[in-house]
Amino acid sequence: MFFASVRLTVYTLVILAVTSIIGTVILQNGSPQQYVNLYGQGLYNLIQVLQIDDMYHAWWYLLLLLLLCINIVVCSVERLSKTWKIIFPDKIKVNPKRFLSAKNKESFETEKDLEPLCAEYEALLSKRIGKVIRQEAEGSVVLYAEKGRWTRLGVYVVHASVILLLAGALIGALFGFKASLRLDEGETADTVFDSKTRMPIKLPFAIQCNEFEVRFYDTGAPEEFRSNLTVIEGGQESFTRDIRVNQPLRYKGINVFQSSYGTASPNEAVFQITDNITQDVITQTIKKGQAVDLPGNMGTFKFEGFLPHFDFRGHNLGEAFFGRMTLAEGKNFQIGLPTKFPTFDKMRKGRFTVVVKDFDQAYYTGLQVTKDPGVWYVYAGFIFMIVGCWVTFFISHQSVCIGLETSMSNAGSTSGPVRVWVAGKANRNAHGMTLKIRKLATILKDI
Amino acid sequence: MNSSLLLSAATFIYALASVFYIGSFSFKKQVLAKLGFWVIVIGFIANTSGILLRWMESYQMGYGHAPFSNMYESLVFFSWTVAALYIFVEIKYRESIIGVFVSPLIFLAIAYASFDPSISSKISPLIPALKSNWLIAHVITCFLGYAGFALAFGFSFIYFVKPRDPNATSIFAKLPDWEIIDELTYQMIVFGFLFLTIGIITGSVWANSAWGKYWSWDPKETWSLITWFIYAIFLHLRLMRGWHGAKLALVSIFGFFCVLFTYFGVNYLLSGLHSYG
Ligand code: HEM
Numbered sequence: 001m002f003f004a005s006v007r008l009t010v011y012t013l014v015i016l017a018v019t020s021i022i023g024t025v026i027l028q029n030g031s032p033q034q035y036v037n038l039y040g041q042g043l044y045n046l047i048q049v050l051q052i053d054d055m056y057h058a059w060w061y062l063l064l065l066l067l068l069c070i071n072i073v074v075c076s077v078e079r080l081s082k083t084w085k086i087i088f089p090d091k092i093k094v095n096p097k098r099f100l101s102a103k104n105k106e107s108f109e110t111e112k113d114l115e116p117l118c119a120e121y122e123a124l125l126s127k128r129i130g131k132v133i134r135q136e137a138e139g140s141v142v143l144y145a146e147k148g149r150w151t152r153l154g155v156y157v158v159h160a161s162v163i164l165l166l167a168g169a170l171i172g173a174l175f176g177f178k179a180s181l182r183l184d185e186g187e188t189a190d191t192v193f194d195s196k197t198r199m200p201i202k203l204p205f206a207i208q209c210n211e212f213e214v215r216f217y218d219t220g221a222p223e224e225f226r227s228n229l230t231v232i233e234g235g236q237e238s239f240t241r242d243i244r245v246n247q248p249l250r251y252k253g254i255n256v257f258q259s260s261y262g263t264a265s266p267n268e269a270v271f272q273i274t275d276n277i278t279q280d281v282i283t284q285t286i287k288k289g290q291a292v293d294l295p296g297n298m299g300t301f302k303f304e305g306f307l308p309h310f311d312f313r314g315h316n317l318g319e320a321f322f323g324r325m326t327l328a329e330g331k332n333f334q335i336g337l338p339t340k341f342p343t344f345d346k347m348r349k350g351r352f353t354v355v356v357k358d359f360d361q362a363y364y365t366g367l368q369v370t371k372d373p374g375v376w377y378v379y380a381g382f383i384f385m386i387v388g389c390w391v392t393f394f395i396s397h398q399s400v401c402i403g404l405e406t407s408m409s410n411a412g413s414t415s416g417p418v419r420v421w422v423a424g425k426a427n428r429n430a431h432g433m434t435l436k437i438r439k440l441a442t443i444l445k446d447i
Numbered sequence: 448m449n450s451s452l453l454l455s456a457a458t459f460i461y462a463l464a465s466v467f468y469i470g471s472f473s474f475k476k477q478v479l480a481k482l483g484f485w486v487i488v489i490g491f492i493a494n495t496s497g498i499l500l501r502w503m504e505s506y507q508m509g510y511g512h513a514p515f516s517n518m519y520e521s522l523v524f525f526s527w528t529v530a531a532l533y534i535f536v537e538i539k540y541r542e543s544i545i546g547v548f549v550s551p552l553i554f555l556a557i558a559y560a561s562f563d564p565s566i567s568s569k570i571s572p573l574i575p576a577l578k579s580n581w582l583i584a585h586v587i588t589c590f591l592g593y594a595g596f597a598l599a600f601g602f603s604f605i606y607f608v609k610p611r612d613p614n615a616t617s618i619f620a621k622l623p624d625w626e627i628i629d630e631l632t633y634q635m636i637v638f639g640f641l642f643l644t645i646g647i648i649t650g651s652v653w654a655n656s657a658w659g660k661y662w663s664w665d666p667k668e669t670w671s672l673i674t675w676f677i678y679a680i681f682l683h684l685r686l687m688r689g690w691h692g693a694k695l696a697l698v699s700i701f702g703f704f705c706v707l708f709t710y711f712g713v714n715y716l717l718s719g720l721h722s723y724g
Contacts, residue, residue, distance in 0.1 A: 020669055
C-alpha cells in the first residue's frame with residue numbers, strides 16, 4: 001500500500017531535506033519591497049504563490065509533514081497488527097534449527113556428563129540472559145533463553161515521538177502566541193502585541209517594569225541584561241522578580257523573556273540657560289512639557305521631549321533632547337540638544353544658549369511574551385525520541401541456544417563425550433552478538 | 448605552561464600520528480599503525496589537558512565559563528571528540544589500520560583552529576544568551592554526534608579503496624573484512640544519530656529558555672534538521688530497504704558534507720542566531 005511504504009518515507013524525507021534549504025538562502029518574512037529589490041518583480045510573484053517568504057509554514061511544506069505523519073501511522077498500524085503476536089507471544093516457541101545455521105555458532109566437545117553439565121549451563125544461561133526453556137530429545141538437550149523481546153517496540157516509540165512533536169507544534173501554532181512588549185522603567189502594561197499580526201493580546205495580569213540594568217565587561221561586550229518586574233493582578237501587586245536572558249518569568253502559562261533594551265526618554269532634566277549678552281545664567285530642573293522663563297523674562301523655553309536618533313542635516317547625532325524657544329519679540333523655534341555634544345547649542349549663535357547639565361538615564365526593557373500550550377507535548381516527544389532511539393539502537397532482542405548431544409556410538413547411554421554447540425541471534429548489532437557468543441563459549445568450555 | 452602551548456603541541460602530535468598511519472599504509476608496516484595509535488593517545492592527553500587548562504584560565508581571568516564558546520574552542524573540542532571516539536573504536540574492534548582515514552581529520556580540525564587567522568584563540572567573556580548550562584549539554588552532544596559522523600565518513604572511503612578480490616595483495620587488501628567495515632560504519636552513524644538527536648533537542652530546550660521559542664527556523668537549526676533527515680534516510684535505507692556497501696557509503700559521505708555545512712558553511716555563508724559552531 002502506498003502510504004505504508006518506506007520508499008514513500010525516503011522520498012518525502014529527501015524532498016523535505018532539499019526544500020528546507022530554500023528557507024535558509026531566501027529571506028524569510030521580509031516586506032514585499034525587500035523581495036522586489038532582491039529578486040525582481042517576476043520572481044517575487046513566484047515567491048508569493050509558493051509562499052516562499054514564509055516557507056516553513058507554506059501549504060506545501062505542511063503537506064509534506066502531514067504526509068510523513070500519515071506514512072508513520074499507517075505503517076505502524078499495519079506492522080504492529082501483524083507483529084504484536086511476535087512481540088508478545090502467549091508461549092515462546094523454540095526452534096533450534098534456526099540457530100544451527102547461525103554464523104556465530106561455536107562448538108566443542110567435553111568429557112563431562114550430560115546431566116550435571118546441563119544443570120550448570122542452565123544456571124549460567126538464566127543468570128546471563130533470562131529464563132531458560134529446556135527441550136529434550138533422545139540423547140540430546142537444547143537450552144534456550146532470550147531477553148529484550150519488548151525492545152522491538154522501540155522503533156514505534158520513535159515514530160510516535162515524531163507525531164507527538166508535530167502535534168505539539170500544531171497546538172502551539174493554534175492556541176499560543178508570541179508577542180513583544182516595550183516597557184519604560186516605571187511603566188505598567190497588560191496588553192502585548194502579536195509579533196506577526198500586530199494585534200493586541202490582553203494578558204491575565206499586568207506587568208510593571210521597576211528597573212532595567214545592563215552591565216558590561218571591560219571589553220565592552222554586554223555581560224548581563226536584567227529587568228526587575230512586578231506582576232499585578234486585579235490591581236494588587238502579586239510578586240516581584242528579576243528576569244535575565246536564560247531566566248524568564250513563567251506565570252499562568254505565560255512566559256516573559258528578556259529580549260532587548262534601549263534608552264527611554266527621560267521625564268526631567270537639568271537645563272542651564274545662558275543669556276550671551278548679559279551673561280545671566282539660570283540652572284533649573286524642568287519636567288517634560290513644562291516651560292520656564294528665560295533670563296530677564298525675554299521669553300520662555302519649553303522642554304518638549306527626547307529623541308533616540310536626532311537627525312541634523314542628514315547626520316545622526318544620537319540621543320537628543322529637544323525643546324522650544326519662544327522669544328518675547330514673537331519668534332518661536334525648536335532646538336535640539338544631543339547628549340553626546342553638550343555644547344552643541346552654542347553653534348546656533350543665538351542670544352540664549354541651552355545646555356543639558358544632568359539627567360537620569362532611563363531605560364526601557366524589550367520583553368518577549370509567549371504562550372505555548374503545545375510545549376509539553378513537544379518535550380514529551382523529545383523524551384520519547386531519545387528513549388526510543390536508545391532502545392532501538394542499543395538494546396536488542398537477543399536469544400541464545402545451547403545444544404548438547406551425546407555421541408551416537410553408545411546410543412541409549414548418556415555418558416561419554418558430549419558435543420556442545422552454542423549460537424545466538426539478535427535483531428540488531430550482529431557483531432555484538434558474535435562477541436557475546438565467543439565469550440560464552442569460552443566460559444562454557446571451562447565449566 | 449599555558450593552554451595554547453599545550454593545544455599547539457596536540458596539533459603537532461596529531462600530525463605525527465597521521466604521518467605514522469599513512470606511512471604504515473605506504474610501507475605495508477602494521478607496526479607503524481600501532482605506533483600511530485599510541486601517538487594519537489598522547490595527542491589526546493595533550494588535547495584534554497589543553498581544554499582543562501583553558502577552562503581554568505577562563506576562571507582565573509574572571510570570566511569563568513566552559514571552553515565551548517567560540518569557533519576556536521569548538522574546533523579544538525571537535526578534534527577531541529573524534530580522537531576520543533576513535534580511540535574507543537580501535538580498542539574495541541582492534542583494527543588499527545583504519546586510523547589512516549581518521550587521523551588526518553583529527554589533525555585538520557585542530558590545525559585549522561590554530562592556523563586560520565580569522566579564528567581568534569582569545570578567551571573572551573560570555574554574552575548573556577550563552578550563559579546557560581544547556582550550552583554545555585548542547586555543545587557536547589552535538590559534537591559527539593559530529594564525531595560519530597566524521598568517523599563514519601572516514602570509514603566510508605574503505606568501500607572505494609579496498610579490493611573486492613580476496614586474493615589481492617595491494618596495500619588496501621589489509622583493510623578489515625567487509626562485515627566489520629559495514630558494522631563499524633553503521634555503529635558510528637547510529638552513535639552520531641543518537642547524539643545529533645540529543646544535540647538538537649538540548650539546543651531547542653535552551654532556545655526555549657532563552658528566547659521563548661524552541662524552534663525558530665534559524666539557518667543553523669534548519670541545517671541541523673536537514674542533516675538529521677539525511678541520516679534518518681540512511682537508517683531507513685539500510686534497515687528497511689536493504690541498502691549496504693558503496694551505495695550506502697555514498698549517503699554517509701554526503702551526510703558528512705551536510706554536517707560540515709551545518710558547522711562551517713552556515714557561519715560563513717548564512718546569517719542567524721548562532722555566533723559560532
Ligand atoms: C522523520 C520521520 C520518520 C518517518 C516518516 C519514518 C517512517 C518510517 C516507516 C514508514 C517505517 C516502516 C514501517 C515501520 O516499520 O513501522 C520506518 C521504519 C523504521 N524507522 Fe522510521 N521514520 C522516521 C523517523 C525515524 C527515526 C528518527 C528513527 C530512528 C531511530 C527511525 C527508525 C526506524 C527503524 C529502525 C525502522 C525499521 C523498523 C524495523 O526494523 O522493524 N525512524 N520508519
